[in-house]
Amino acid sequence: MNQMKTADAAVPEEARGLDIHAHADVSNYETTGDPLLDNPKMSARNVNVYYGEKHAIMDVSLDIGGNEVIAMIGPSGCGKSTFLRCLNRMNDTIPICRVKGDIQLDGEDIYHSRQDTVLLRARVGMVFQKPNPFPKSIYENVAYGPRIHGLAHNKIEMDEIVENSLRRASLWEEVKDVLDKPGTGLSGGQQQRLCIARAIAVSPEVILMDEPCSALDPIATARIEELIDELKERFTIAIVTHSMQQAARVSQRTAYFHLGKLIEVGQTKQIFTNPQHELTENYITGRFG
Ligand SMILES: Nc1ncnc2c1ncn2[C@@H]1O[C@H](COP(=O)(O)OP(=O)(O)O)[C@@H](O)[C@H]1O
Numbered sequence: 356m357n358q359m360k361t362a363d364a365a366v367p368e369e370a371r372g373l374d375i376h377a378h379a380d381v382s383n384y385e386t387t388g389d390p391l392l393d394n395p396k397m398s399a400r401n402v403n404v405y406y407g408e409k410h411a412i413m414d415v416s417l418d419i420g421g422n423e424v425i426a427m428i429g430p431s432g433c434g435k436s437t438f439l440r441c442l443n444r445m446n447d448t449i450p451i452c453r454v455k456g457d458i459q460l461d462g463e464d465i466y467h468s469r470q471d472t473v474l475l476r477a478r479v480g481m482v483f484q485k486p487n488p489f490p491k492s493i494y495e496n497v498a499y500g501p502r503i504h505g506l507a508h509n510k511i512e513m514d515e516i517v518e519n520s521l522r523r524a525s526l527w528e529e530v531k532d533v534l535d536k537p538g539t540g541l542s543g544g545q546q547q548r549l550c551i552a553r554a555i556a557v558s559p560e561v562i563l564m565d566e567p568c569s570a571l572d573p574i575a576t577a578r579i580e581e582l583i584d585e586l587k588e589r590f591t592i593a594i595v596t597h598s599m600q601q602a603a604r605v606s607q608r609t610a611y612f613h614l615g616k617l618i619e620v621g622q623t624k625q626i627f628t629n630p631q632h633e634l635t636e637n638y639i640t641g642r643f644g
């Protein structure tokens with residue numbers, strides 16, 4: 356509980372001290388910081404996204420490093436979810452949505468016509484804002500992906516994948532005796548960890564999380580945040596969050612979006628203590644958004 360009460364204190368001391376230098380010229384949204392990495396797991400170049408006539412993402416270039424947690428923050432409607440969905444082609448499921456630009460996973464174009472999107476979404480998994488377990492048993496929620504991808508040859512192997520995934524999602528101890536009960540009967544926080552187990556079960560390389568804690572209470576949120584910290588040893592994680600405290604707690608780098616543009620990306624500590632752009636500064640100091 357202590358941790359919960361002092362959640363806001365997790366923002367770096369300097370962020371509250373506000374050692375911030377304003378930059379007067381915000382006319383051309385120059386990306387600053389360190390957007391491009393030497394050896395990225397994923398890399399996006401000049402990404403533009405349209406919903407019909409609406410230009411929702413404007414020329415965004417951003418790299419995501421292996422085994423890093425990168426947080427994406429910014430005011431509601433700035434395009435965080437849209438950009439995240441570009442990374443595993445979830446926008447393909449929205450008929451009016453068009454994605455332009457180049458996005459690579461391990462140096463390969465994920466928008467290539469020969470790219471199998473089911474396979475892509477196993478490699479780049481996703482966890483949504485509202486926990487969405489299938490209307491199936493806890494066991495089947497986790498076994499579903501491995502089954503369609505043929506990852507287990509028999510029941511023993513499947514049991515192993517299910518147990519390992521639930522353990523890694525820090526849910527095993529709570530559900531090991533009720534695996535045949537519906538996933539939808541779990542608490543919200545447990546359901547979200549079940550969804551994380553489901554994503555992990557197909558051995559993804561990247562996990563995209565879109566405000567995964569916004570429907571959860573502070574205790575369930577703290578558990579997910581702890582989990583993210585463990586998962587980053589094995590997976591690359593891109594997390595959208597509306598909570599700057601959460602971004603500060605879980606991420607190594609933070610990207611700030613504003614009206615469809617990537618304004619600034621850099622080390623999380625730097626973004627919160629010494630933002631290079633006035634728009635970022637306004638947002639983190641609560642003057643905007
Ligand atoms: N399915 C959609 N159809 C039309 N416009 C959309 C759709 N999804 C998002 N948008 C628009 O794209 C912009 C970015 O939205 P979104 O990516 O959801 O922002 P965020 O996640 O930062 O709140 C908003 O103006 C939103 O209205």
Ligand SMILES: [Mg+2]
Nearest residue numbers: 435436437595
């Ligand atoms: Mg969103």
